[in-house]
Amino acid sequence: MAAAISAKSLTKEFGRREVLHGVDFEVETGSVFGVIGPNGAGKTTTMRCLLDIIRPTSGTIRVLGTDPRAGGPELRRRIGYLPGELFLAGRVTGRTLLAHYEAISGPVPPGRVDQLAERLGLDLTRHIRKLSKGNKQKLGLVQAFMHQPELLVLDEPTSGLDPLVQQEFHAMVREAKHRGQTIFLSSHVLSEVQQTADTVAILRDGRIIAVESVSALREGAVRRVRFTTSGIAAHDAVARLTGVPGVGHVEVLESDGTATLSATIGGDIQPLVRMLASLRLTDLVLEEPDLEEAVLTMYAAPQEEPR
Numbered sequence: 001m002a003a004a005i006s007a008k009s010l011t012k013e014f015g016r017r018e019v020l021h022g023v024d025f026e027v028e029t030g031s032v033f034g035v036i037g038p039n040g041a042g043k044t045t046t047m048r049c050l051l052d053i054i055r056p057t058s059g060t061i062r063v064l065g066t067d068p069r070a071g072g073p074e075l076r077r078r079i080g081y082l083p084g085e086l087f088l089a090g091r092v093t094g095r096t097l098l099a100h101y102e103a104i105s106g107p108v109p110p111g112r113v114d115q116l117a118e119r120l121g122l123d124l125t126r127h128i129r130k131l132s133k134g135n136k137q138k139l140g141l142v143q144a145f146m147h148q149p150e151l152l153v154l155d156e157p158t159s160g161l162d163p164l165v166q167q168e169f170h171a172m173v174r175e176a177k178h179r180g181q182t183i184f185l186s187s188h189v190l191s192e193v194q195q196t197a198d199t200v201a202i203l204r205d206g207r208i209i210a211v212e213s214v215s216a217l218r219e220g221a222v223r224r225v226r227f228t229t230s231g232i233a234a235h236d237a238v239a240r241l242t243g244v245p246g247v248g249h250v251e252v253l254e255s256d257g258t259a260t261l262s263a264t265i266g267g268d269i270q271p272l273v274r275m276l277a278s279l280r281l282t283d284l285v286l287e288e289p290d291l292e293e294a295v296l297t298m299y300a301a302p303q304e305e306p307r
Contacts, residue, residue, distance in 0.1 A: 002065055004029040004151055004182040005050060010059035012045055019045050020056070021206045027184055027199075032177055034197035035186040042206040043186040044084050047155050050184070051081060064151055077106045080144035084155035084186075086136055090129030094139050097128060098146065105147045116142045119168050133160040145172060152176060154185040158192050170195050223269065226253070226262045227276065228283040234259040237279070244271045258282060 005027035012020040020042050027033040035043050048054045050061060052068040061068055066075050088097065095113070102108045117124050120138040131139065137160045144152060152173075158166045173183055173196045187193050193200060194214050202210045229237055234255035241250055246267040254260040260283075265272055269286070276284065 002029065003027060003062070004031075004064060005033075005184060006060075006062040007046070007050070008060045010046070010049060010061065011057045012042075012049060012054070013057045018057075019206050020049075023059070023203075023206070023208055025201055025208060025211060027182060029182055030177065030180045031198045032173060032183045032185070032196050034193035034200045035184070035203055036188070036190055036193055036200055037186075037203035038188050041188075041203040043188075043203055044155055045206075046203070047084075047153055047184070047186065051076075051079065051153060077104075077147075078150045080105075080147065080149040080152045082140045082144045082152075082154045082157055084159070086140045088128045088136055088139065090127065093125055093127055094122065094131070094142075095124040097139070098124070098143060101143050102146070105149070108146045109148070112148075113142060113146050116145055116172075119172070120165055134162065134165070137161055138165065141169065141172075145176070148176075148179065148181065150181060152181060152183045152185070154183065156187055157185055158187070166192070219267070222264050222266045224262070224264055224287040225272065226260070226283075226285045227279075227281055228254070228258050228260040229279040229281050230258045231280045232259060234261070237261055240275055240278070244275050247272070 003026040005025075007026075008024050010020055010023040011018060023042070023046060025033075035046065037043050045054070049056045050063055050068060052071070055069065063071065064075060064078055068075060092100075094117075098113055102113075113124070116122075117138075120141060122135060122138040122142065126135075128136065128139070137157075141157065144154065158169060161169065173185075176183055177196075183196070185193065185197070190200075194217075197214055199211060199213055200217060201208050202212075234252050237259045238250055238252060238261065241247055241261055241263055244265070246265045248264050248266070250261060250263040252259065253262055
């Protein structure tokens with residue numbers, strides 16, 4: 001099956017400043033692809049190039065099998081787009097605005113708009129100028145999802161949404177994927193992407209520094225373990241723990257009759273489990289992998305100089 005999106009050697013210059021430096025990635029049809037990066041990393045620029053809002057300086061792009069520069073209105077109707085900086089006209093109601101977008105994007109299933117509005121807690125009878133930032137974001141989401149496009153391109157989609165609405169949005173993304181739609185979304189917060197994405201690209205200073213599955217990120221991320229054991233001296237427990245591959249930063253929290261130790265561990269946890277099985281444990285806490293820390297480590301790693 002052909003990729004829903006393909007970008008090769010993508011560069012973009014604004015005057016003398018190059019903001020994308022040879023970006024390469026592919027998005028599988030029917031998958032959720034997340035792009036993570038700090039503000040200014042190039043996420044929005046990449047999305048705008050994909051949609052032919054701006055044109056790349058060099059490189060090639062294919063979106064749903066078509067060069068976006070030649071796709072025209074026919075290609076755009078197959079895409080739902082939520083921009084990062086959402087500007088909506090203010091003198092009409094939400095329902096009127098969505099009717100306008102429906103005339104542009106194509107048919108919307110009967111009742112679909114009301115269903116989405118109800119799920120997101122959006123009042124479509126209110127004038128847009130009276131809506132809060134969060135409610136405008138909900139309106140933007142309804143606009144993007146309502147015609148069930150083949151491809152959804154969502155730039156910082158949870159911006160301004162409260163936690164309950166964010167969870168509803170994640171459910172909408174999962175349902176879209178189940179229907180075979182492809183979702184390309186961006187965020188500067190990993191936790192927003194890891195709930196729904198199959199693959200994550202990490203963008204820094206206009207370069208993709210890693211493309212990983214969420215499961216691979218979890219496997220490579222650092223966990224924290226804390227346990228209390230009896231019948232063994234603290235220094236002996238430390239010696240056993242430091243002998244486990246991937247263990248680092250061991251700390252003795254308590255050593256009066258029992259030994260309480262804390263440590264970080266990366267990679268495979270089976271050696272740790274085997275070591276812990278040899279101890280008489282009275283307490284054990286193994287935390288979820290810290291994906292944020294894994295990504296921040298990638299941000300902090302020095303980049304190779306271009307050749």
